[in-house]
Amino acid sequence: MTGKISRRHLLKLGGMTAVIAAGSALASCAPKIVEVTKLVEVEKEKVVEKEVTKEVEKVVKETVVQEKVVKETVVIDKQAEKAAAMKGKVVWDTFRANPPWDKDRLDNFKKLYPNVEVELRMGVADQQANYAKWYAMEAAGDLGDVVQFDPSHFHFWRAADKNILLPIDDLIAADNTNLKEWYEQFVNMSRYKGKIYGLPSWGWSGYDCLVVNELAIKELGVEALPDPTTYSTTWEQILEWIHKSHKASGGKVDRYGFQWAGGEAGFTVMSRWFGGDLINAEGTKTIFQDDDKALKGLKTVYDLVVTEKLTPAPGALGQNVSSEIACAENRLTMYHCGSLCAVNAQRAVKDPTKASINVILFPKREDGKVPSQIRGGAWQVHRTTKVPEIAYQFVKELTSKEGCFGFNNFGGNTALVRPDVLPLLRVQIPMYKNFEGNLLNGMVINAPANSRGREFTDAIAQNGAKVIDPIKPMPFEQGIKEMAAEIQKILDMEPA
Amino acid sequence: MDSMTAARATTTRARRRISPAVMRENVNGYLFLAPWLIGFFGLFVGPALASLYFSFTQYDVLSPSKWIGLGNYVRMFTDDNLFYTSLARTLYFTGLSVPLGVLGSMVLAILLNMKVKGTVVYRTLFFMPSLVPLVSAVVLWLWLLNPDWGILNTALRNIGLKPPAWFADRDWALPSLVMVGLWGGIGGTRMIIFLAGLQGIPEEMYDAASIDGANAWNRIRHVTIPLLSPTIFFNVVLAIIGALQVFEGAFVATEGGPAYATWFFGLHIYKHAFDYWNMGYASALAWFFAVVIITLTVAQQRLSTKWVFYYGA
Numbered sequence: 001m002t003g004k005i006s007r008r009h010l011l012k013l014g015g016m017t018a019v020i021a022a023g024s025a026l027a028s029c030a031p032k033i034v035e036v037t038k039l040v041e042v043e044k045e046k047v048v049e050k051e052v053t054k055e056v057e058k059v060v061k062e063t064v065v066q067e068k069v070v071k072e073t074v075v076i077d078k079q080a081e082k083a084a085a086m087k088g089k090v091v092w093d094t095f096r097a098n099p100p101w102d103k104d105r106l107d108n109f110k111k112l113y114p115n116v117e118v119e120l121r122m123g124v125a126d127q128q129a130n131y132a133k134w135y136a137m138e139a140a141g142d143l144g145d146v147v148q149f150d151p152s153h154f155h156f157w158r159a160a161d162k163n164i165l166l167p168i169d170d171l172i173a174a175d176n177t178n179l180k181e182w183y184e185q186f187v188n189m190s191r192y193k194g195k196i197y198g199l200p201s202w203g204w205s206g207y208d209c210l211v212v213n214e215l216a217i218k219e220l221g222v223e224a225l226p227d228p229t230t231y232s233t234t235w236e237q238i239l240e241w242i243h244k245s246h247k248a249s250g251g252k253v254d255r256y257g258f259q260w261a262g263g264e265a266g267f268t269v270m271s272r273w274f275g276g277d278l279i280n281a282e283g284t285k286t287i288f289q290d291d292d293k294a295l296k297g298l299k300t301v302y303d304l305v306v307t308e309k310l311t312p313a314p315g316a317l318g319q320n321v322s323s324e325i326a327c328a329e330n331r332l333t334m335y336h337c338g339s340l341c342a343v344n345a346q347r348a349v350k351d352p353t354k355a356s357i358n359v360i361l362f363p364k365r366e367d368g369k370v371p372s373q374i375r376g377g378a379w380q381v382h383r384t385t386k387v388p389e390i391a392y393q394f395v396k397e398l399t400s401k402e403g404c405f406g407f408n409n410f411g412g413n414t415a416l417v418r419p420d421v422l423p424l425l426r427v428q429i430p431m432y433k434n435f436e437g438n439l440l441n442g443m444v445i446n447a448p449a450n451s452r453g454r455e456f457t458d459a460i461a462q463n464g465a466k467v468i469d470p471i472k473p474m475p476f477e478q479g480i481k482e483m484a485a486e487i488q489k490i491l492d493m494e495p496a
Numbered sequence: 497m498d499s500m501t502a503a504r505a506t507t508t509r510a511r512r513r514i515s516p517a518v519m520r521e522n523v524n525g526y527l528f529l530a531p532w533l534i535g536f537f538g539l540f541v542g543p544a545l546a547s548l549y550f551s552f553t554q555y556d557v558l559s560p561s562k563w564i565g566l567g568n569y570v571r572m573f574t575d576d577n578l579f580y581t582s583l584a585r586t587l588y589f590t591g592l593s594v595p596l597g598v599l600g601s602m603v604l605a606i607l608l609n610m611k612v613k614g615t616v617v618y619r620t621l622f623f624m625p626s627l628v629p630l631v632s633a634v635v636l637w638l639w640l641l642n643p644d645w646g647i648l649n650t651a652l653r654n655i656g657l658k659p660p661a662w663f664a665d666r667d668w669a670l671p672s673l674v675m676v677g678l679w680g681g682i683g684g685t686r687m688i689i690f691l692a693g694l695q696g697i698p699e700e701m702y703d704a705a706s707i708d709g710a711n712a713w714n715r716i717r718h719v720t721i722p723l724l725s726p727t728i729f730f731n732v733v734l735a736i737i738g739a740l741q742v743f744e745g746a747f748v749a750t751e752g753g754p755a756y757a758t759w760f761f762g763l764h765i766y767k768h769a770f771d772y773w774n775m776g777y778a779s780a781l782a783w784f785f786a787v788v789i790i791t792l793t794v795a796q797q798r799l800s801t802k803w804v805f806y807y808g809a
Contacts (some may be wrong), residue, residue, distance in 0.1 A: 132770045139557045158773075162558045252653075253644075313643050313661045454771045458752075466755035471665050486577075496556065496773065 080112070087115040088387040090394050091144035093137070095123040095130035101410045109397045116390050119144075131155050138164050145385040146394050148201070150377030151189045151445060152265075154453020158496055159380075160192050161451050166381040167195035171392040182399070183439050186417040190378045199399040200417035202407060203376020204340045205438035207261055207269040210238065211342045212334040213327050214358040216245045216255065228361045228434040231370075235273075235363060238334075239300075245333040246310045257310040259323045259335035260301045260468065264457040265373045266336060267464050272371040272443060273297035273362060278460075283449040284491055289484035298467075299476060306473050313470060330354040338372070339435045340414055346431060359434055374442035376417060451496040459490050547779040555776035568780035578756065578764055579781075583788075585670065586761040590739040593674045593681075598735050600682040602728065605690030606720065619691075626684025630676075634749045637676045638663060663749055669757040673745045686731050693727030694720070725804045733796055740789055761785055 094102070106118055121144055123130040131153070137143040149159035159165050172179065179187050186200035214225055220241060226232045246257030260266065271278045276294025279286050288294035305311045312332070324341055326332035328348035335341070339359075346357040362371040379395045381388055397403055401420050408415035408425060416422060416432065416439055426432045448456045463486045467479030526533075551568055555561035572579045608619050625633070640646050641662035652659040660668040697720065705715045721728075743762035746752055752759035752767075765785065769778035 128771075135557055135773065162556075164558070313664050452772070458767070458771075461751075462753055462756045462759070465753055466666075469666065469755065471661055472667065489577075 083113050083393070084115065086113050086390055086393070088390045089117040089119065090146060090385075090387055090391050091119045091121060092146045092394065093121050093123060093134065093144035094148065095125060095127050098407075098410050101406050104406055105397055105403060108402065109394055112397070113390070113393065116394075118394060128153065138162075141384075143382055143384075145382050145387060145391040146379055146398070147382055148198075148377055148379050151447070152203075152206075152375040152377060154445075154447060154451075154457060156190070156197070156378070156380075157192060157447050157453065158451040160197050161495065163383055165197045166383040166385065166388060167197055168199075168381055168392055168395075169196050171381070171388060172196065174389075175392065175396075177396065181401075181420070182417050183419060185374050185439070185442050185444055186376050186378075188444055189374070189376055190380075198378030198380035199395050200376055200378045201399045201404065202415045203374060203417045204338055204414055205370075205416070205435050205442045206338045206340075206373045206375035207265050207336060208338050208362060208370060208372030208374075208435070208438045208442065209336075209342065210334040210360040210362070211324070211327060211337050211345050212358050212360055213330055213332070213355040215354070215356050216330060216333040217241050220244050225358050225360060228359050229437055231361055231364050231437075233360045233363065235300075238360060239304075242304065242310060242333065243308075253312075255330060256312050256326070256332045257334070258304050259311050259326070259332055260305055261336040262461060262464060262468070264460045265375065267298075267460050268373045268446070269336070269362075269371055270297040270301050272365070272369075272373070273300070275365045275367060277446065279446050279448070279487070279491065281446050283447050286484045286487045286491065289480050295480065298480065302468055302476050302479075305468050306470050306476075309470050311470070324348045327357065328355045334360070338375075339416065339432065342434075343429055343431055346429070357431075359431070361434065361438065369443055370438045370441050372438055372442045373445055374439070375445075448491050449495075450491065450493055452490050452493050455490045455493070456487065459487050463487070548783060550776050551779035551783050553776045555779075556773045557775050558773070561776065564776070568777045569784070571777065572781060572784060578759060581756065582759050582761045582764040585757075585759065586740055586742060589670060589674060589742050589760065590736060592671065593677050593739050593742075594732065594735045596674070597678055597681050597686070597739075598728065598731050600678060601684075601686040601731065602690050602724070604682060605687050605694055606716065608687070609691060609694045622683030622687065624683075625680045628680060630680060630744045631748050633680050634676055634745050637672070637679070638749055641672055664754060666755050666757040669750055669754060673742070673749065673758060676745055676749075677739075677742075686735065689731055690724070690727055693724050697723045722805045723807050726806055729796070729800050729804045733793060736792060736796070737789055740785070740792075 102120055102122075106120065109116070109118060123133050127150070131149065134143060134147060134149070143164070147159075147164070149155040149165065151157070156165075171177075182200045183203075186203045187196070189203075190196055190198040190200065209228070212225065217225060222241070242257035244257075245255065247254040261269070268278045271288045271291075271294035274293045274296040276288060276291040276297060278288045278294065288298065312326075323332060323335040323337070324345040325348050327335060327345050328350065342357060342359045349355045349357060364370055379398045381391045381395060385391045399417075401418060404415040404418050404421045405424055408421065416425070416435065422432060422436060422439070447453055460483075463483040466474065467476070467483050550561060552563060552565055553561035554564050554567070604622060608615060608622065628636075640648055643649055643659070643661035643664055646662070649659040649662075662672045663669050701719050701723065702715055705719050710718060741762055742760050743766065746758040746760050746763050747766070750758045752763050761781070762785075765778050765781045768774040768781060
């Protein structure tokens with residue numbers, strides 16, 4: 001930590017600079033106005049008058065801004081005083097085995113809140129296994145004050161329904177927290193039944209793109225992929241590239257054209273590609289089986305995988321990690337994933353003559369939305385905490401600019417939840433610039449209304465694998481019908 | 497009445513006769529037993545009885561349990577698609593892995609029981625896979641059986657065969673797990689038990705059989721197998737119980753897939769207990785399964801009288 005500037009020092013320096021700047025600006029105001037007034041009186045020329053007006057407006061604006069900064073500095077000082085007055089102990093339950101990041105957060109918080117003690121309790125590293133532990137701790141009355149039940153893993157809704165989480169709307173209001181610090185969609189992920197239950201800490205625009213080895217496309221005579229942010233690549237082009245880049249001879253495949261994404265998120269986004277969805281927004285009904293737009297997406301994949309066999313057999317490349325490696329080694333042209341995988345694929349490239357990783361964002365739908373299912377998690381306050389204000393402040397620390405940026409550096413590329421962090425990350429990894437639009441406009445999860453998210457994800461993954469199975473094919477219509485029936489059974493179950 | 501009174505008096509006298517030294521010894525004995533007794537009742541009997549109670553309730557750990565009588569048991573037979581399929585799959589796995597595993601271990605033990613040079617080295621080599629934790633073994637086999645680049649499929653392709661996709665194929669995923677189990681199981685503890693059993697067969701039995709003109713096969717058939725039958729029985733019982741509890745391989749390698757192809761009963765219980773948090777229903781599934789295992793074990797015990805031969809009994 002030596003050599004680092006603490007937040008408090010930074011704020012003090014900022015405040016002093018702001019005061020000096022404000023003073024300078026105010027001091028320089030008067031002569032200019034006088035000078036301009038003279039010019040107006042003497043020359044009476046319209047052009048000059050216009051310039052003068054502009055100049056005056058500019059100065060006034062600057063003054064207002066500087067005054068605001070001074071006021072904010074005062075507010076920050078008051079906040080610092082308030083923070084120093086806070087006393088108590090917060091128990092932080094986490095599963096991240098990330099000592100440097102944890103320590104940074106604890107050290108930062110200690111500087112801001114010197115009289116608050118934070119106890120770090122590390123759970124098991126596997127997040128899914130950790131939820132089981134936390135539920136047991138909740139049952140035993142031993143869960144900490146700050147926890148993380150993630151929407152992406154469908155535990156958030158269950159935890160909220162089971163009164164594990166504290167709605168933080170009042171704390172947000174009392175603290176005057178500006179929710180625009182985070183991308184709106186990630187904040188929305190923590191909204192449930194009209195209340196907010198957490199602040200976003202990690203997230204990515206899930207399954208919103210095709211990760212592409214651009215060299216494989218260039219082999220086809222394409223100069224370069226269009227700028228992803230223009231959303232100008234068409235489905236016709238994508239399908240053509242998949243077909244033409246697939247290389248097979250003598251029963252051996254040298255390069256697969258495409259790899260699809262199984263699982264709940266993958267299926268959801270496939271059904272969203274052309275404007276449909278898997279289930280309704282209320283989370284009560286499957287809708288894909290009767291929706292031509294949803295079926296078009298699923299049928300596109302079915303044709304590529306089952307009929308034309310342009311993809312590796314299920315499991316042949318393993319999960320996404322193997323797809324990344326295959327793409328980086330020029331054994332796969334493109335695969336369905338998101339920013340998380342795109343950056344990992346870039347890192348996996350060992351030989352630049354074999355692969356250059358780029359992305360194709362899915363074409364926008366007719367309704368203007370970008371086909372995706374944003375994924376992420378939030379830190380939350382435990383409902384029975386005795387120190388809600390302090391716990392909330394610690395949640396803010398974890399989800400702050402520094403917190404998210406630091407977490408991103410640790411986690412690789414999964415904390416794209418704050419607009420002020422993205423520019424910093426873009427410096428490190430330019431690939432991130434492609435995803436800003438989707439972070440702003442990504443589509444959220446439609447969660448089962450009965451909080452049966454875990455059963456829901458299993459039903460989609462297992463039944464979906466049966467539909468899109470190149471080894472033991474079944475008719476598309478039959479598969480869809482059976483899959484819809486199985487998912488509907490889950491949605492019809494009584495609330496968890 | 498008189499005789500009862502006399503008996504009571506005798507008992508009382510006997511109690512009184514316990515010397516302080518014996519009493520101290522008893523107390524010390526129970527104190528030494530205490531850690532095990534506490535563990536047995538606190539961590540096994542207690543939770544088992546609790547799960548029996550929960551099997552009659554709707555219980556999600558976070559809310560108080562609600563008594564629903566036989567509701568969970570009715571549900572498993574009438575409203576759970578995966579109940580019958582996972583049970584059938586588990587029995588299929590058992591039917592495939594137990595005969596192959598027990599037979600393989602026995603044959604290996606017989607081979608390693610021969611007095612040839614380097615037997616100790618062979619025994620060690622064959623025992624080593626059983627020392628590899630199952631999870632590690634599964635991960636290793638995921639690579640070996642990778643449909644595209646796996647060493648096995650590469651070899652099969654090189655000799656002109658069209659290999660299966662193993663764990664990725666609905667029809668082959670379960671046999672693949674059997675294969676992993678056999679790799680680690682054939683040469684393990686079961687083989688050691690067979691070796692011990694073989695070494696307990698008196699040499700004179702073989703000598704007598706040889707004098708009577710029995711060849712190697714006949715000696716195995718009429719001497720080794722009958723005298724080894726108690727060991728075979730023991731190993732079969734344990735192997736069936738172990739196979740019915742199949743879980744780790746499916747949990748790590750396939751997560752029950754593809755398309756439920758390795759969704760075993762143990763995984764079904766786990767999912768309901770620790771992923772879906774239907775703890776009451778999971779308890780009912782577990783108790784049903786316990787009854788299945790106990791029934792099969794008792795049936796084997798009864799059948800054993802027809803084929804297990806206890807030498808000298």
